[in-house]
Amino acid sequence: MASTYSFDIVSDFDYQELVNAVDQTNRDIISRYDLKDTKTTVELGKETITINTDSEFTLDAVHTILQTKAAKRQLSLKIFDYGKVDAASGNRVRQEIKLKKGISQEIAKQISKSIRDEFKKVQASIQGDAVRVSAKDKDELQAVIQRLKQEDYPVALQFTNYR
CATH class of the missing domain: 3.30.70.990 (YajQ-like, domain 2)
Known part of the structure; x- marks a missing residue:
C-alpha cells in the first residue's frame, strides 16, 4: 500500500x-x-x-x-x-x-496557498502549469477537491492522476 x-x-x-x-x-x-x-x-x-x-x-x-x-x-x-x-x-x-490551457504561476500560487491554509496535512507543489497535491489520507484529498470545486478561479480546473 x-x-x-x-x-x-x-x-x-x-x-x-x-x-x-x-x-x-x-x-x-x-x-x-x-x-x-x-x-x-x-x-x-x-x-x-x-x-x-x-x-x-x-x-x-x-x-x-x-x-x-x-x-x-x-x-x-x-x-x-x-x-x-x-x-x-x-x-x-x-x-x-x-x-487558455495551463494554470498560470499566480493562480497556482493562490491555489497552493489556499490548500496550505485550510488543510494542514496536505502538501501542494507547483509543477510547471499544474499543481500536485499529496497527502497520507485519501479523505483529505477528496476534501481538497470538493473545496476547490466551490471556488471560482478564472481558469477551468480538472483533477487528474489520482493515485
Whole structure:
C-alpha cells in the first residue's frame, strides 16, 4: 500500500470536443435565417478561434452559439479568452479568441496557498502549469477537491492522476 496519495490540478480541455463545437457552430450559422447571408466564418486554429463577420450584432450571436455548443459538450467557458474586436476589410469585424490551457504561476500560487491554509496535512507543489497535491489520507484529498470545486478561479480546473 502506498504511503502517500496524490493528484494533479490542471487546466486543460478536450480539443476534439472543441473541434466538434466549432463545426456545429458553423452549421448553425449556415442554417440560421439571421446569419445566413452574413458570410460569417468561425475558424479553429491550434491555440485560437477566429470569428469574421459583418457586424458586432452578428458577432454577439455567434458568441452565443459557440458558448452553447461548447457547454453542451462539457467544455468550460473559462477556456475562451476574448480578444478585442478589430475592423476587417469591407466593413466587417474580426475577433480572435485565445484558448487558455495551463494554470498560470499566480493562480497556482493562490491555489497552493489556499490548500496550505485550510488543510494542514496536505502538501501542494507547483509543477510547471499544474499543481500536485499529496497527502497520507485519501479523505483529505477528496476534501481538497470538493473545496476547490466551490471556488471560482478564472481558469477551468480538472483533477487528474489520482493515485
